Amino acid sequence: xxxxxxxTFDIVVSGCAASCWHCYVCGGPTTFMPTQNFEKVCxxxxxxxxxxxxxxxxVYPYLDLEPMLHPEISELLSLVRVAEWFSLPxxxxxxxxxxxxxxxxxxxxxxxxxxxxxxxxxxxxxxEEIHNRAVSRKNAFxxxxxxxxxxxxxxxxxxxxxxxxxxxxGRFRQTMEAVDRNEYDYQRAAIPHYxxxxxxxRFERHRPQLRDVTPYQELLQQFCNDExxxxxxxxxxxxxxxxxxxxxxxxxxxxxxxxRQVIETLPTWxxxxxxxxxxxxxxxxxxxxxxxxxxxxxxxxxxxxxxLKEHPNFAFGGYFPIDRLPSPIEVARLVAKPIGDxxxxxxxxxxxxxxxxxxxxxxxxxxxxxxxxxxxx
Ligand code: SF4
Numbered sequence: 001x002x003x004x005x006x007x008t009f010d011i012v013v014s015g016c017a018a019s020c021w022h023c024y025v026c027g028g029p030t031t032f033m034p035t036q037n038f039e040k041v042c043x044x045x046x047x048x049x050x051x052x053x054x055x056x057x058x059v060y061p062y063l064d065l066e067p068m069l070h071p072e073i074s075e076l077l078s079l080v081r082v083a084e085w086f087s088l089p090x091x092x093x094x095x096x097x098x099x100x101x102x103x104x105x106x107x108x109x110x111x112x113x114x115x116x117x118x119x120x121x122x123x124x125x126x127x128e129e130i131h132n133r134a135v136s137r138k139n140a141f142x143x144x145x146x147x148x149x150x151x152x153x154x155x156x157x158x159x160x161x162x163x164x165x166x167x168x169x170g171r172f173r174q175t176m177e178a179v180d181r182n183e184y185d186y187q188r189a190a191i192p193h194y195x196x197x198x199x200x201x202r203f204e205r206h207r208p209q210l211r212d213v214t215p216y217q218e219l220l221q222q223f224c225n226d227e228x229x230x231x232x233x234x235x236x237x238x239x240x241x242x243x244x245x246x247x248x249x250x251x252x253x254x255x256x257x258x259x260r261q262v263i264e265t266l267p268t269w270x271x272x273x274x275x276x277x278x279x280x281x282x283x284x285x286x287x288x289x290x291x292x293x294x295x296x297x298x299x300x301x302x303x304x305x306x307x308l309k310e311h312p313n314f315a316f317g318g319y320f321p322i323d324r325l326p327s328p329i330e331v332a333r334l335v336a337k338p339i340g341d342x343x344x345x346x347x348x349x350x351x352x353x354x355x356x357x358x359x360x361x362x363x364x365x366x367x368x369x370x371x372x373x374x375x376x377x
Pocket of ligand 1: 022
């Protein structure tokens with residue numbers, strides 16, 4: 001396996017204001033991280049980053065889920081601002097709900113601006129009824145609208161991430177009217193990722209099929225400002241279906257003899273998450289697999305050693321006991337739908353394999369005599 005080069009260190013200081021049907025990090029409500037715990041996390045990640053750097057590994061600290069919900073977010077951001085090792089991305093995602101609900105929203109937005117954030121990304125799932133259903137909150141659509149207005153007033157660029165589902169495509173005209181009213185500065189459209197958890201398994205019924213997208217394919221292609229990154233996805237949408245992945249597998253069997261062989265071709269990327277209680281997990285957001293330790297009881301070098309023992313990355317995310325599984329070809333032959341036309345945002349031609357493997361493991365759970373790590377299938 002290739003050496004790791006990147007680790008995302010997710011710091012979960014709060015949960016989410018919503019619980020979205022497409023969420024692969026399983027965001028939802030959780031407790032707030034006390035400020036003194038956040039200070040401990042900062043010291044820990046600082047040292048973790050230094051030790052990792054000596055091994056030529058880059059660590060990206062990230063405030064995941066909806067940190068704007070935290071009552072002391074401005075204080076937390078001021079700690080981030082003075083830490084040389086921790087810079088926030090210039091664009092951060094939000095539902096907009098805390099911006100619409102907080103009385104001190106202007107102060108919060110000023111704190112983000114002071115921490116270097118210049119663009120806020122808002123996800124929209126369709127017109128009001130669909131959006132509220134998708135994020136499981138009654139007033140989410142109105143909050144989104146108000147937050148976009150407030151963000152613009154404070155000088156932020158606003159970015160739309162249109163999350164395309166079957167219900168959205170069924171109300172495409174009304175969706176476009178809602179988009180036009182909000183006048184975002186930048187827009188893209190995407191299909192939700194698949195991940196092996198209950199929420200994403202439930203989402204499958206809303207996942208668009210090729211036949212749902214075809215009437216709107218050209219419009220979606222033109223809708224995206226970034227032609228290379230997003231427009232091409234919609235242009236080539238037929239390449240992202242289950243049937244296309246199955247055809248690809250059958251015509252390149254040599255490439256799918258083992259999961260380890262597939263993983264070798266993927267970018268190496270590890271995810272670590274620390275929650276309000278200072279427990280450290282392999283995973284991101286609230287989507288976690290193995291528990292790695294606890295800040296206060298484990299040292300940064302112990303945690304780094306444990307992280308590096310996990311299977312990296314990205315699509316497989318350390319979820320599966322890959323060395324004890326049949327080959328990707330056998331798994332696909334057992335569970336794939338050869339004419340399935342559901343669409344996946346399938347980077348590196350791997351996400352559909354994760355979905356097949358997840359289905360396979362639900363039908364054929366691993367032998368209990370060989371227990372897997374806590375939380376794994
Ligand atoms: S998509 Fe974002 S806002 Fe929605 S539950 Fe997930 S992390 Fe939270």
